[in-house]
Amino acid sequence: MESKVKELVAEVESVSIANPDQAEQFRLKYLSKKGILAELFEEFKTLVPEQRKLVGKQLNELKQLAEKKLNEAKESVAQNGYSGEKNIDLSLPAEHAELGSRHPISLVRASITDIFTKIGFTISEGPEIEDDWHNFGALNFPEDHPARDMQDTFFVESGNDEKWLLRTHTSSVQVRVMKNQKPPIRTISPGRVYRNETISARAHCQFHQVEGLYVDEGVSFANLKQTLYYFVHEMFGEDIQIRFRPSFFPFTEPSAEMDISCIICGGKGCPVCKQSGWVEILGCGMVHPNVLENCGIDSKKYTGYAFGMGIERITMLRYQIKDLRMFFENDMRFLSQFKSVL
Ligand code: 2NM
Numbered sequence: 017m018e019s020k021v022k023e024l025v026a027e028v029e030s031v032s033i034a035n036p037d038q039a040e041q042f043r044l045k046y047l048s049k050k051g052i053l054a055e056l057f058e059e060f061k062t063l064v065p066e067q068r069k070l071v072g073k074q075l076n077e078l079k080q081l082a083e084k085k086l087n088e089a090k091e092s093v094a095q096n097g098y099s100g101e102k103n104i105d106l107s108l109p110a111e112h113a114e115l116g117s118r119h120p121i122s123l124v125r126a127s128i129t130d131i132f133t134k135i136g137f138t139i140s141e142g143p144e145i146e147d148d149w150h151n152f153g154a155l156n157f158p159e160d161h162p163a164r165d166m167q168d169t170f171f172v173e174s175g176n177d178e179k180w181l182l183r184t185h186t187s188s189v190q191v192r193v194m195k196n197q198k199p200p201i202r203t204i205s206p207g208r209v210y211r212n213e214t215i216s217a218r219a220h221c222q223f224h225q226v227e228g229l230y231v232d233e234g235v236s237f238a239n240l241k242q243t244l245y246y247f248v249h250e251m252f253g254e255d256i257q258i259r260f261r262p263s264f265f266p267f268t269e270p271s272a273e274m275d276i277s278c279i280i281c282g283g284k285g286c287p288v289c290k291q292s293g294w295v296e297i298l299g300c301g302m303v304h305p306n307v308l309e310n311c312g313i314d315s316k317k318y319t320g321y322a323f324g325m326g327i328e329r330i331t332m333l334r335y336q337i338k339d340l341r342m343f344f345e346n347d348m349r350f351l352s353q354f355k356s357v358l
Pocket of ligand 1: 186187190191227228265267268298299300303307322324325
């Protein structure tokens with residue numbers, strides 16, 4: 017029996033295991049209940065006591081060797097796949113790679129900018145950290161306006177007397193455009209903005225806006241209405257109605273808010289429009305002469321219109337999303353639903 021066990025040690029050492037099938041065959045042959053080792057342990061019971069001591073030690077060593085071999089093989093097969101396999105079929109198709117998708121905010125932002133670039137608007141972008149003048153001063157916000165308050169605006173520590181802040185609207189980009197370019201100016205400014213709000217289903221401390229600006233000789237409120245009418249039809253469809261309500265903004269005079277007939281119920285009344293048949297989508301107006309002058313544009317010669325809308329709001333309407341927080345949580349179950357347009 018002694019020499020039989022020695023032969024088996026050599027045999028086990030020389031076996032090569034390259035895939036899970038071979039590992040299972042090895043286990044069945046040597047280590048299973050009906051395997052060689054089990055047989056040997058049965059035979060061992062028949063030995064006389066003098067022989068048992070030596071053969072018992074040998075047998076245990078053989079068992080440990082076989083177990084170690086099997087475990088190592090399993091690990092290396094798991095790590096390297098079928099590394100030892102010679103006949104891999106290289107003509108097989110590769111494993112399917114999951115495609116990413118665009119964020120719904122990016123999709124809607126792209127739709128909005130497409131609609132305006134088609135009628136001659138340029139796209140202008142600017143910094144998210146702004147100084148007080150570009151965000152408030154130039155835009156005709158009085159010194160004591162509540163938006164300038166710590167409660168509403170995130171200020172950035174500058175280490176000196178200058179006031180830096182996270183922009184609260186993208187109008188600050190348009191201030192720079194008006195300072196640097198001569199009319200006619202036709203531009204839209206998409207981008208992320210920040211306000212010091214308590215986060216809820218309807219408000220967030222960061223969101224996205226598209227603002228539009230048109231400055232030239234003889235620009236009128238009628239031009240503004242026509243452009244927004246075109247936008248709504250392109251964005252939501254030909255049978256959508258619009259209406260304007262008077263409003264107030266420091267940077268426009270007169271100012272208005274624009275509603276569209278509810279895209280969910282068609283104006284009959286539903287929870288989305290709170291039974292009114294209308295939903296507000298943007299604010300707009302004629303650029304205040306002070307703003308034009310602050311930016312070096314002669315307000316006697318030129319007039320302008322401007323408007324601003326929240327991209328989240330439009331996206332929530334378009335895809336019927338009820339909670340704004342979804343946009344910032346990056347939950348794959350949410351994001352992977354927007355695969356259609358690439
Ligand atoms: C709005 C509403 C009304 C606006 C004004 C300007 C600028 F730079 F010309 F003064 N840009 N955008 C504006 C006007 C924005 O958002 C609700």
